[in-house]
Amino acid sequence: MGFESEYIWMNGEMLPYKEATVHFMTPALHYGAAVFEGIRCYDTEQGPAVFRLKEHIARLFDSAKVLGYEKLPYSEQEIIDATKQTVAKNKFKECYIRPLVYMTSQTNFGLCLEGSEPHIGISAWEWGAMLGEDTLEKGIRANISSFTRHHPNVAMTKAKVAGNYANSILAKTESVRLGFDEAIMLDPQGYVAECTGENLFLVRDGKLFTPYTATVLEGITRDAIVKIAQDLGYEIKEQPIARDQLYIADEVFMCGTAAECVPVTEIDFRSIGSGTAGPVTRDIQSAFGKVLRGNHPRSAGWLDYVY
Numbered sequence: 584m585g586f587e588s589e590y591i592w593m594n595g596e597m598l599p600y601k602e603a604t605v606h607f608m609t610p611a612l613h614y615g616a617a618v619f620e621g622i623r624c625y626d627t628e629q630g631p632a633v634f635r636l637k638e639h640i641a642r643l644f645d646s647a648k649v650l651g652y653e654k655l656p657y658s659e660q661e662i663i664d665a666t667k668q669t670v671a672k673n674k675f676k677e678c679y680i681r682p683l684v685y686m687t688s689q690t691n692f693g694l695c696l697e698g699s700e701p702h703i704g705i706s707a708w709e710w711g712a713m714l715g716e717d718t719l720e721k722g723i724r725a726n727i728s729s730f731t732r733h734h735p736n737v738a739m740t741k742a743k744v745a746g747n748y749a750n751s752i753l754a755k756t757e758s759v760r761l762g763f764d765e766a767i768m769l770d771p772q773g774y775v776a777e778c779t780g781e782n783l784f785l786v787r788d789g790k791l792f793t794p795y796t797a798t799v800l801e802g803i804t805r806d807a808i809v810k811i812a813q814d815l816g817y818e819i820k821e822q823p824i825a826r827d828q829l830y831i832a833d834e835v836f837m838c839g840t841a842a843e844c845v846p847v848t849e850i851d852f853r854s855i856g857s858g859t860a861g862p863v864t865r866d867i868q869s870a871f872g873k874v875l876r877g878n879h880p881r882s883a884g885w886l887d888y889v890y
């Protein structure tokens with residue numbers, strides 16, 4: 584399954600897939616001066632619904648602001664509407680959605696946003712479980728990466744800035760070449776940060792723990808899982824987590840829009856807990872699945888119907 588679709592929304596127009604191109608001299612391509620979002624739309628009984636669309640588009644604008652674009656040529660509401668139009672025009676029931684704001688310029692090829700213009704595109708494609716359907720049950724194998732996650736004053740950890748993902752590409756490629764599925768990355772102080780595009784949780788004695796958001800991306804899935812877990816009566820603590828606290832955890836899972844909620848059942852050749860998805864992870868996965876498909880009290884506030 585590729586990432587093709589019939590249409591891509593670009594700068595106010597719905598273009599056929601093959602026409603949605605950018606020029607080689609687009610600065611964003613050379614310097615990673617772009618910000619993006621990853622969003623999912625789910626098939627529900629009331630039709631396709633985008634999960635937390637408003638929050639994702641707000642974060643897209645926040646990412647642009649962090650990069651240095653104070654104003655974009657469209658309002659948040661216009662991008663929300665364009666996102667829904669992209670799903671509708673492609674007649675998708677379930678899809679992954681990728682809005683991208685990227686630096687363009689006719690006059691400036693330097694390393695300054697001044698004199699450049701942000702352009703915006705939105706694509707969507709049908710994409711099942713990121714690491715395979717069976718991993719949601721069976722879990723994945725991860726290693727602690729030899730690459731450190733961003734220092735908060737080197738790259739901005741609250742923004743999905745394209746250039747920041749060179750760090751994720753280094754880590755993920757290394758992990759896959761070593762035979763693992765995913766990389767767990769430590770922050771510059773040596774505490775557990777996150778995976779290459781997912782936040783991390785551990786479970787010990789029935790309680791959940793996750794790192795503070797200071798050095799990690801403020802995941803919208805992370806936030807949803809915190810609220811769902813609290814609804815289910817679990818206690819959650821945000822605190823620094825050391826590598827060996829993962830080794831001795833009862834359960835570890837990672838979560839993000841692309842990956843959804845995936846058990847991590849082995850880290851650095853040590854099996855975590857029973858070595859399969861644990862009871863707390865399953866409990867949360869099951870409630871999260873209901874939320875996404877409109878079958879949960881939380882769904883009403885979090886689903887934005889396409890039609």
Ligand SMILES: *Cc1c(COP(=O)(O)O)cnc(C)c1O
Binds near residue numbers: 743778782804838
């Ligand atoms: C996107 C992303 C996440 C997950 O965020 P969601 O809003 O849940 O999709 C976590 N970490 C990084 C580095 C990310 O880029």
